[in-house]
Amino acid sequence: MLRRIASYLKGYEKYAVASPLLVVLETGCELTIPLLMAQIINQGILKEDMAPIWRSGALMVVVAVIATFAGGMAAKCATNAAQGLGANLRQAEFEKISSFSFADIDRFSSSSLITRMTNDVTKIQNMAMICLRILIRAGTMLIASVVLTLTISPKLALVVLVILPVMAAALLTIMRICMPLFEKMQKALDHLNETVQENLIAVRVVKSYVREDREREKFMDANDGFTAAGLRAVLRVVAMQPVMMICMASATVLALYFGGNMVLGLELDVGYLQTVLGYIMQILMSVMFVGMAILQYTQAQASTRRIFEVLDAQPTISGGGERELPAPQGRVEFRDVAFRYQTEGAGEDVLRNINLDIKPGEFVAIVGGTGTGKSSLVNLIPRFYDVHRGKVLVDGLDVRDYPLDGLRGRIGMVLQNNVLFSGTIRENLLWGNENATEEELIQAAKDAQAYDFIMSFPEGFDTYLEQGGVNVSGGQKQRLCIARAMVRKPAVLILDDSTSAVDSATEGRIRESFRQNLKGTTVIIIAQRISSVQYADKIVVLDEGTVSATGTHDELMAASKIYKEIYDSQQEGGGENG
Ligand SMILES: Nc1ncnc2c1ncn2[C@@H]1O[C@H](COP(=O)(O)OP(=O)(O)OP(=O)(O)O)[C@@H](O)[C@H]1O
Ligand SMILES: [Mg+2]
Structure with missing residues (x-):
C-alpha cells in the first residue's frame, strides 16, 4: 500500500528524497552537540583550559546553524512532497470519478465521494509529512543514540535495556486500546460530513420545509457523536504522557546512580555522564515518536483504503471500441428492454418488455x-445506465457499441433535475457545443424561448449565473437548459419534464419553434x-414500467x-393554471 501511495509522488520525487536526507543531517548535527558539550566539560572546564572551550564552542555554533538550516529545508521539502502527493491523489480521483456512470455515483453516493477527495486526502498528506519528518527523525535519533551510548559506555546502555521494554509494552498497550477508538472516530467524522453535506446541498429544501430544527438536531447528534468518539480516543492517548514521565524519571535516576x-x-568522565543522559532521553523520546507515527499511519490506512476503493472501481459503463458510426439520423429503438437499478435493496425491474x-x-x-x-426509460438512450436485458439502438447501432462521446454527441438531453454551472449564460450554452457561433447561440436561445429574457438582463449573454443557476427563475433555468441542449444540434433531443415550470403560452411557442426549426430532429x-x-406524432403511455399503449x-x-x-383529471378544475 505504501509503495502504491509513493507512486503518486510523481513530479515531487526530489522533495520526497531530499527531505529525509536533510532530516538525517539535522539530526546528526543535533546529536553532535552533546558530544561537544562533553568535550567542553572534560577538556576545558575540568582542566581549566580556555582553548578547547573556544574551539568546541565555535564548532557548536556552526553545527547549530547547519542543523537549523537543514531543519528548515527539510520542513519545506516535506511540505512540498506532501502537498504534491495530495494534489496528485485528488487529480487521479477526480479523473476516475469523471469516468463514473450514474450507477457508479449512486453506489458511492456523492457526499462520500467528496469526503474521499478532501478529508481522506488530507489524512494521507499529514501521514506523509509525519513519515518524512518525524518518523525519519525519530528513527535516526534512536539508532544513533543507541550506537553513541554503547560506544561511550556499554554499561550505562544497560539502563536503556531495562527501561525500554517496559516503556514499549506500556505504549503498545495504549495504542492497542486506542486504535479501534480512532477507527470509530473516523466513522463518526464520516457521518458528520455526510450530515453537513446533505444539508448544504439541499439547503433550499430544508428551509422550505422548515426542517431546520430537525436538521439541527441531526447535526447535533452527529457532532456529539464525533466529539465523544474523539474524546474517548484522545483521553487514552493522553495516558502516554504520564507513562513517558515515569519512564524518563526512572531512567534518569538509574543512569545517575550507576x-x-x-x-x-x-x-567515566563526568562530562560523558551528562552526554549519555541526554542520549538516553533521546532514545526514550524517539520510541514515543515512532509509536505516535505508527498510530497516525494506521489511522491514515482507513483513508488510503477508501481512496483506492475509488481509484480501483471499474466504471460500469465504458464506451465500445472505435468503429465506423452510422450517420446521425435520429432513429431510436428499444428491443425487449428490461432495466433495474443496481443500488442496494432495489432488485425489482423498473422497466419491463419495452419495445419502441x-x-x-x-x-x-x-x-x-x-x-x-x-x-x-430515456436515461437508457444516452446510456446513463445500461439495460438489464434486451437492447437500445440509436441509428441502428446498439448504444453499447458506440464510443460514449460518439453516442452522447448526437443526443441533446435536458434532464429532469438539470443544473446550470457558475459562469456566464454564454459559457453555459457553449457546453452544448464549444464551437457554436454567436448566430447559433442566438438561434438556440430563440428556439427555446429564452432569447427575450436573456436580452432583458443588462448584460445579456454575459450575465453571470451563480452556482446551480440560483439567480434565474425556475422557468428561465429550464429554458436555458433547453437552449443548451439545442446548441448541440442533436439528432435526438430528449426533454425530461423540462417545461414544467414554464407557462403554457411559452410552452406552446417552444413547441411551435421545435416544429418549424427542428424538422429533421x-x-x-x-x-x-x-x-x-397532445399534438405529438406518437404518445407512449407508461404504466408501472411497461408500455401500456x-x-x-x-x-x-x-x-x-x-x-x-x-386527460380527464387534467381537465377538471379548468385545466392547468397557465
Ligand atoms: N437512481 C436510482 N436508484 C434506484 N432507484 C431509482 C433511481 N431512480 C429512480 N429509481 C426508481 O425507479 C422507479 C422509476 O423512476 P423514474 O424516475 O424513472 O420515474 P418517472 O416516471 O420519471 O417519475 P416522475 O414522473 O416522478 O419523474 C421509481 O420507483 C424510483 O424509485
Ligand atoms: Mg422522471
Whole structure:
C-alpha cells in the first residue's frame, strides 16, 4: 500500500528524497552537540583550559546553524512532497470519478465521494509529512543514540535495556486500546460530513420545509457523536504522557546512580555522564515518536483504503471500441428492454418488455404517472445506465457499441433535475457545443424561448449565473437548459419534464419553434400535462414500467383507459393554471 501511495509522488520525487536526507543531517548535527558539550566539560572546564572551550564552542555554533538550516529545508521539502502527493491523489480521483456512470455515483453516493477527495486526502498528506519528518527523525535519533551510548559506555546502555521494554509494552498497550477508538472516530467524522453535506446541498429544501430544527438536531447528534468518539480516543492517548514521565524519571535516576558510581570509580568522565543522559532521553523520546507515527499511519490506512476503493472501481459503463458510426439520423429503438437499478435493496425491474420504434424526425411524447419509469426509460438512450436485458439502438447501432462521446454527441438531453454551472449564460450554452457561433447561440436561445429574457438582463449573454443557476427563475433555468441542449444540434433531443415550470403560452411557442426549426430532429418529450403533448406524432403511455399503449392523442382517447383518465383529471378544475 505504501509503495502504491509513493507512486503518486510523481513530479515531487526530489522533495520526497531530499527531505529525509536533510532530516538525517539535522539530526546528526543535533546529536553532535552533546558530544561537544562533553568535550567542553572534560577538556576545558575540568582542566581549566580556555582553548578547547573556544574551539568546541565555535564548532557548536556552526553545527547549530547547519542543523537549523537543514531543519528548515527539510520542513519545506516535506511540505512540498506532501502537498504534491495530495494534489496528485485528488487529480487521479477526480479523473476516475469523471469516468463514473450514474450507477457508479449512486453506489458511492456523492457526499462520500467528496469526503474521499478532501478529508481522506488530507489524512494521507499529514501521514506523509509525519513519515518524512518525524518518523525519519525519530528513527535516526534512536539508532544513533543507541550506537553513541554503547560506544561511550556499554554499561550505562544497560539502563536503556531495562527501561525500554517496559516503556514499549506500556505504549503498545495504549495504542492497542486506542486504535479501534480512532477507527470509530473516523466513522463518526464520516457521518458528520455526510450530515453537513446533505444539508448544504439541499439547503433550499430544508428551509422550505422548515426542517431546520430537525436538521439541527441531526447535526447535533452527529457532532456529539464525533466529539465523544474523539474524546474517548484522545483521553487514552493522553495516558502516554504520564507513562513517558515515569519512564524518563526512572531512567534518569538509574543512569545517575550507576553513572555517578562509575564517575567516582574513575570509569567515566563526568562530562560523558551528562552526554549519555541526554542520549538516553533521546532514545526514550524517539520510541514515543515512532509509536505516535505508527498510530497516525494506521489511522491514515482507513483513508488510503477508501481512496483506492475509488481509484480501483471499474466504471460500469465504458464506451465500445472505435468503429465506423452510422450517420446521425435520429432513429431510436428499444428491443425487449428490461432495466433495474443496481443500488442496494432495489432488485425489482423498473422497466419491463419495452419495445419502441421511434423514427427519424418523429415527435414522441411519453406520459404516465409519477414513478412509472419515464426518466429511467430515456436515461437508457444516452446510456446513463445500461439495460438489464434486451437492447437500445440509436441509428441502428446498439448504444453499447458506440464510443460514449460518439453516442452522447448526437443526443441533446435536458434532464429532469438539470443544473446550470457558475459562469456566464454564454459559457453555459457553449457546453452544448464549444464551437457554436454567436448566430447559433442566438438561434438556440430563440428556439427555446429564452432569447427575450436573456436580452432583458443588462448584460445579456454575459450575465453571470451563480452556482446551480440560483439567480434565474425556475422557468428561465429550464429554458436555458433547453437552449443548451439545442446548441448541440442533436439528432435526438430528449426533454425530461423540462417545461414544467414554464407557462403554457411559452410552452406552446417552444413547441411551435421545435416544429418549424427542428424538422429533421427526433424529439422525445416527457410531460405531465397532456396539453403539452397532445399534438405529438406518437404518445407512449407508461404504466408501472411497461408500455401500456401507444398512438396519437385521438387514438389513445379512444383506446387507453389510463390515458383518458390522465386527460380527464387534467381537465377538471379548468385545466392547468397557465
Ligand atoms: N437512481 C436510482 N436508484 C434506484 N432507484 C431509482 C433511481 N431512480 C429512480 N429509481 C426508481 O425507479 C422507479 C422509476 O423512476 P423514474 O424516475 O424513472 O420515474 P418517472 O416516471 O420519471 O417519475 P416522475 O414522473 O416522478 O419523474 C421509481 O420507483 C424510483 O424509485
Ligand atoms: Mg422522471
